[in-house]
Amino acid sequence: MVETVFRIESARIIAGAARIVRDVGIAEELAQDALVAALEQWPESGVPERPGAWLTAAAKHRAIDLVRRRETYARKLAEVGRTLEDVPPPEPAGPDDIDDDLLRLIFTACHPVLSAEARIALTLRLLGGLTTPEIARAFLAPEATVAQRIVRAKRGLAKARVPFEVPYGAERAARLSSVLEVIYLIFNEGYAATAGDDLLRPGLCEDALRLARVLAGLMPEEPEVHGLAALLELQASRTAARTGPDGRPVLLADQNRARWDRLLIRRGFAALRRAGTGPYAVQAAIAACHAQAARYEDTDWATIAALYARLMAITPSPVVELNRAVAVSMAEGPAAALEVVDALMAEPALAGYHLLPSVRGDLLARLGRGAEARAEFTRAAGLTRNARERELLLARAAATGAGTSGTTGTFGGAGAGAESGGAGAEGRAGR
Numbered sequence: 089m090v091e092t093v094f095r096i097e098s099a100r101i102i103a104g105a106a107r108i109v110r111d112v113g114i115a116e117e118l119a120q121d122a123l124v125a126a127l128e129q130w131p132e133s134g135v136p137e138r139p140g141a142w143l144t145a146a147a148k149h150r151a152i153d154l155v156r157r158r159e160t161y162a163r164k165l166a167e168v169g170r171t172l173e174d175v176p177p178p179e180p181a182g183p184d185d186i187d188d189d190l191l192r193l194i195f196t197a198c199h200p201v202l203s204a205e206a207r208i209a210l211t212l213r214l215l216g217g218l219t220t221p222e223i224a225r226a227f228l229a230p231e232a233t234v235a236q237r238i239v240r241a242k243r244g245l246a247k248a249r250v251p252f253e254v255p256y257g258a259e260r261a262a263r264l265s266s267v268l269e270v271i272y273l274i275f276n277e278g279y280a281a282t283a284g285d286d287l288l289r290p291g292l293c294e295d296a297l298r299l300a301r302v303l304a305g306l307m308p309e310e311p312e313v314h315g316l317a318a319l320l321e322l323q324a325s326r327t328a329a330r331t332g333p334d335g336r337p338v339l340l341a342d343q344n345r346a347r348w349d350r351l352l353i354r355r356g357f358a359a360l361r362r363a364g365t366g367p368y369a370v371q372a373a374i375a376a377c378h379a380q381a382a383r384y385e386d387t388d389w390a391t392i393a394a395l396y397a398r399l400m401a402i403t404p405s406p407v408v409e410l411n412r413a414v415a416v417s418m419a420e421g422p423a424a425a426l427e428v429v430d431a432l433m434a435e436p437a438l439a440g441y442h443l444l445p446s447v448r449g450d451l452l453a454r455l456g457r458g459a460e461a462r463a464e465f466t467r468a469a470g471l472t473r474n475a476r477e478r479e480l481l482l483a484r485a486a487a488t489g490a491g492t493s494g495t496t497g498t499f500g501g502a503g504a505g506a507e508s509g510g511a512g513a514e515g516r517a518g519r
Contacts, residue, residue: 094123097140099215101147103189108151110252112196112214113242115151122146191306192252194299197241198267201248206241207270213238215302216274216295227277264307268316268368271299275320279327293324304359311364319368321356322375325349337480341384353379370399389418406435410447422454442471446481453488462488 094101098119106115122143136142197211212218220238224231255263278292300317307313329343360376363369374395381387396412410432417425429448438444449464465485469478 093139094119094126094143097143098217099193100140100190101144102214103193104144105147105151106193106196106252107189108148108155111242111246112193112210112252113246114154115147116214116242118147118150118154119143121150188254190302191254194267194303194306195254195263196245196250196252198263198270199245199248199250200263200266201250202241202244204269204273206237206244207266208274209234209237210241211270211299212274212295215299218295222291264310264312267303268312271296271303271320272316272368274299275323279323290327293320293327296320297324308362311362312366312368314359315363315366315369315372318356318359318363318372319375321352321359322372322379325352325356325379331476335476337476340378343384345382348379367399367403370395370402374399387418389415393419406432406437407441407443410438410444414447417451417454422451426451426455440471442468442477442481444468445471449484449488453484458488 101119101122102112102115105118106112109115109118125146126139126143130136130139193214194211197214198207202210209223212223213220220235221231223229224234227234254260274292275296278290278294278296297320300313300320304313304317325348326343328349329345329347330338332338356372356379357376360369360372363372374392377388377392377395393412393415396408396415399408400412409428413425413428413432416428426448429444429451432438432444433448445464446468449461449468451461452458452464453461462485465481465488469481469485472478472481
């Protein structure tokens with residue numbers, strides 16, 4: 089019971105303590121102290137009516153004691169900017185106050201002073217409630233490596249004296265992009281795992297979705313926050329249909345759309361109506377095109393291609409251009425798309441990107457250039473670190489005979505395209 093409550097409430101407990109001590113590392117330790125106190129006291133006194141509030145209050149009082157021991161009372165009053173004595177002993181401050189603290193914690197954990205890997209690990213630890221071993225398993229990384237990232241992240245924030253606050257003005261816009269990026273990357277790794285034996289890591293998708301929903305609730309006036317929430321809701325709606333009983337990928341054209349989660353789709357459309365015109369909103373609009381199509385054949389590829397062109401204008405990227413090529417191939421034919429893809433072959437950023445030869449192989453197969461297509465699929469299989477994608481690519485290579493198309497009629501077995509979300513904009517192809 090205690091551990092369950094702590095996992096649910098840990099982010100708010102840490103956030104409340106961090107507002108007082110101004111250090112997320114120390115705040116996490118204080119939250120753990122509160123957990124120990126609960127484990128000692130609750131078996132005798134009984135579980136309080138509001139266990140989360142009890143833990144938050146316990147952590148805050150430990151934070152206050154620490155502040156008083158460290159510095160003079162008057163100096164800390166000036167720094168914190170409020171009267172510590174006003175904190176009621178049995179209950180935390182009101183819900184709005186906790187939410188403000190949570191927002192501060194999100195912006196602190198995702199501060200650009202940290203590397204992307206450190207931001208992700210720290211966010212999952214402080215806001216996702218994941219333990220170090222859980223994060224390590226999710227990303228197939230050594231536990232010691234993840235532990236070091238978290239420790240270094242906390243030290244980095246302390247060394248840089250990152251303020252525990254929600255920034256404003258231009259700084260807020262810049263910092264918000266970092267927060268959204270972290271949530272986006274967490275979802276992507278769950279949606280299409282970079283390496284390992286499994287295509288999906290649903291736990292990471294769920295954590296990212298929860299963070300996006302929390303952020304949308306805390307920042308309801310930020311359109312791009314709703315854009316990201318819409319994108320993740322719509323992408324997550326297809327999770328159940330993306331793999332078969334054996335765990336193998338199911339291409340978009342072959343997915344049973346009756347298994348798409350209609351509740352998540354409705355939530356996605358609701359968020360999209362509140363979104364603006366930023367990059368996440370555009371990607372969400374692409375995902376919405378797929379969600380609106382009752383059958384694969386009904387997909388509005390012309391609109392998707394136009395949306396990718398808009399995305400290229402906002403955030404130019406060779407990955408986005410590769411995804412645009414996929415949509416162009418479906419709207420205008422493989423020959424038109426092959427010109428776009430061939431122009432990307434010399435792009436340094438895509439040198440080791442397995443989705444580039446995968447897409448090119450699909451285009452060549454559809455043009456009847458089977459031997460060339462087979463070579464591209466084989467090359468793509470050698471570049472991917474995901475076992476499920478490798479199996480699919482090798483199967484496509486084997487099915488693509490010289491001089492035959494060998495295509496399933498679905499774009500994107502493991503290439504980029506056919507749906508938004510994932511690495512870049514479309515992510516792993518056709519899924």
